[in-house]
Amino acid sequence: MIGVDTNIIIRFLTRDDELQYNKAFSIFNSNEVFISDTVILETEWVLKYAYEFLPKDICLAFINLFGLKNVHLTNPRFIFQAIEWHKLGLDFSDALHLAHYQQYKVLYTFDKKFSSKAEKLTSCLVKLP
Numbered sequence: 001m002i003g004v005d006t007n008i009i010i011r012f013l014t015r016d017d018e019l020q021y022n023k024a025f026s027i028f029n030s031n032e033v034f035i036s037d038t039v040i041l042e043t044e045w046v047l048k049y050a051y052e053f054l055p056k057d058i059c060l061a062f063i064n065l066f067g068l069k070n071v072h073l074t075n076p077r078f079i080f081q082a083i084e085w086h087k088l089g090l091d092f093s094d095a096l097h098l099a100h101y102q103q104y105k106v107l108y109t110f111d112k113k114f115s116s117k118a119e120k121l122t123s124c125l126v127k128l129p
Contacts, residue, residue, distance in 0.1 A: 001032040001072065006042040009035065013043075013061050014051060034072045035065075037096065040079060044092045058092065059083050090117045098122060 004027060011017055012024035027033065040062070047053040047061065062083055066073060073079050078099040085095035094114045098121070101107045107126045109115055118126035 001034050002027070003034045003036065004028075004039070006039050006046060009039065009043045009065070010046055010051075013047070013065065016051075028068065028070070032070050032072065033068075037074050037079070040073075041093055041096065048092075055086055055089075055092070059087050085118075085121055088117075088121070090114070090121070094118070098124065098126065 008024045011020040015021040081099040082095035086092045101124050108129050115126045
């Protein structure tokens, strides 16, 4: 198994540089590929801010990429839960954080928007201190 960095995924998803896309495609086409949570977070950020992808487009790109049989994640359940919550309007990074805190009663934050949007999504209460 091999790992990939954010820039490999960006080239693969955007195809904005044909030479690098072909190399990225070859990597995904001929290897078992591991993608870390940190690379996923960075990829979402780059797609959102540098490429102006909408949340629905990011979700679709992630579902397609992570659905490949040779792509492996640290905890797919958390990632797919974060994608679902992102579709519902929660910031992707907040959704991923919340997915990791499911076994806890409370997640404290100073982010009022996060707290408000997370309401009723899960039994983990996201609240202000």
